[in-house]
Amino acid sequence: MGDTLSAAFSVAFHGLAFAMVLYLISVGLSVTMGLMGFVNLAHGVFAMAGGYVLTSLMNRFAVPFVPALLGAAVVVALASFPIERLLYRRLYGGEELDQVLLTMGLVFISVAGATYVWGPLQQPLLPPLWLSGAVDLGIDSFPAYRSFLILCGAALVTALWLGIERTRFGIRLRASVDNLRMAQSVGIDTSRLFMTTFALGSGLAGLGGGLGADLLAINPGYALQNLAYFLIVVAVGGLGSIRGPFVAALLLGVADSGFKYLLPEFGAFFIYALTMAILLWRPRGLFGRA
Amino acid sequence: MTPSRAVEAFARRHHYRPYEALPWVAAVASYFVFPDYLALGAQILATILFALSADLVLGYAGIVTLGHAAFFGTGAYVAGILAAHGWGEPITGLLAGAVAAAVLGFLSGLVVLRTTGLALLMQTLVVATMVAEAANKASFITGGDDGLQGMEVWPIFGRFRFDLFGHTSYLYCLSALFLCWLAVRRMVHSPFGRSLTGIRENVRRMHAIGAPVARRRLIIYIISAALAGISGGLIAQTTQFVSLSFLSLERSGTVLIMLIIGGVGRLYGAFIGVPLYMVAQNRFSEIDPVYWYFWIGLLMVFIVVFARGGVLGLFDQFQR
DSSP, rough: OHHHHHHHHHHHHHHHHHHHHHHHHHHHHHHHHHOOOOOTTTTTHHHHHHHHHHHHHHTTTTTOOOOOOOHHHHHHHHHHHHHHHHTTTGGSSSOHHHHHHHHHHHHHHHHHHHHHOSSSOOOOOOOGGGSEEEOSSSSSSSEEEHHHHHHHHHHHHHHHHHHHSSHHHHHHHHHHHHHHHHHHTTTTHHHHHHHHHHHHHHHHHHHHHHHGGGGBBTTTTTTHSSSSHHHHHHHHTTOOOOSSHHHHHHHHHHHHHHHHOTTTTTTTHHHHHHHHHHHHOOOOOTTOOO | OOOOOOOHHHTTSSSSSEEEGGGHHHHHHHHHOOGGGHHHHHHHHHHHHHHHHHHHHISSSSOOOSSSSSHHHHHHHHHHHHHTTOOOOOHHHHHHHHHHHHHHHHHHHHHHHSOOOHHHHHHHHHHHHHHHHHHHHHHHHHOGGGOOOOOOOOOOOTOOOOOTTTTHHHHHHHEEEEEEHHHHHHHHHSHHHHHHHHHHHHHHHHOOOOOHHHHHHHHHHHHHHHHHHHHHHHHHHHHHBOOOGSSSSSHHHHHHHHHHHHHHTSSSHHHHHHHHHHHHHHHHHOOOOHHHHHHHHHHHHHHHHHTTTHHHHHHHHHOO
């Protein structure tokens, strides 16, 4: 009995850590897709960039972990400005196929670019001393880094939700997601809002990619390999929703670690089947509006 | 225009025009001009068929799919597994691949086509990932990560052996492509084909005039899947190898790219985009396979920003 219980805790713990990473990366994608109606297959590129910035700062320039993490988020957010202004903006409200093409093109460029700069091998993330080893949480002992990941993720999620609910920016954002034309007519500068939101989402993705570097390994194929995960979180959670993807990420994270524990052979299979079932039942996702 | 002239103009769309012979003249000429590149040529011809099948769903029915490789790979694996387990007859192998892909198209189409937009995109991606995952797990029959090996393809009609230089392969792929193209051309100009264009352009109106939209979309999805299966089977039989990459997202993505380079929804986009892409890939990959990705990515961005409609779209712009 004790074994089952500790296994359940272990599954929940690792699932939660994975869910935090998935959510941080995907929430920006959900807003981009919901607000701008833009199929952004290149979102993983920003997460990958975050991972590369973090590991490079730490491994090459010996920057401590926390500043390097913040640096990753800021660099990715800044880099996303020109990309949004020069490329993405042209295709808002355009055809899905063009968006798919443009973003697939960016993914391919990122694969080649990352191989050119960092080589084909995976970039190791060496957590600082205070985060290595294990912590005893009473029930069982868990890896310290993942505990930190969960705490960090929870703090960010809380901050994000408060920001969306309580700030002026959040009000404008919610208004625009609800009804873009109405928001424009009452004088919200949606073009600037898009830009800021995109940068914020990309920065969060960079942060998630950096934090999650030991769960989703940083290598040149990152954006392509993990695309299905990010899209599943967004599609199941519901476009434009802030909370939907959180529930979806939790489902996916816990299901992923649960199946890996119980049925390692067929884990991925069940997850995809579950995704299909949910999308059939609710094509707009769990929290998507009709 | 009087009604009879309008009907005539409409009917004239069916007639073969001189320029439609161009791809075939070029394909036959290549056989004599580039005898050293017949193996690559055969692959190009088979891939044109794959792109043509994608054009049917994407260009004609307006279904944006990220999972077309599922059908391509299914056809390849079925033809390949048959050949590896004692049934190397190529033509029945191809047909078996086509049937298997069509069945998958029917089953997944029932589910996938109930949605539209992003959900549909996701569903196609999920189906393809599931098929790839299944092929990976069934390594006892598919060879898993190592790929399917030990295929033995018999001579065509018991007479024409597959040779090392690719003479047979080239002509085999060319004949298959030609037959499929004839069928596809006929279909897109038929009332059925016109109704697909109608569904792409204005679904509501098609519903309003009583067209069975769901059924038509499913039928074209199945036909397209079968053609993709034939294409996969051709590549499996001529290269005698099938790997998991046949089912990958990358494969689904590149076929879209090739099609878009040529031009979507024009029936001939595949004939232009695929050779351009594959010849360039062949050249650049010799220099460095990684940078190929860089250039193709840049090209895609360029197409979206400056050259919507692909090569054939550029021709249209010049004509105006």
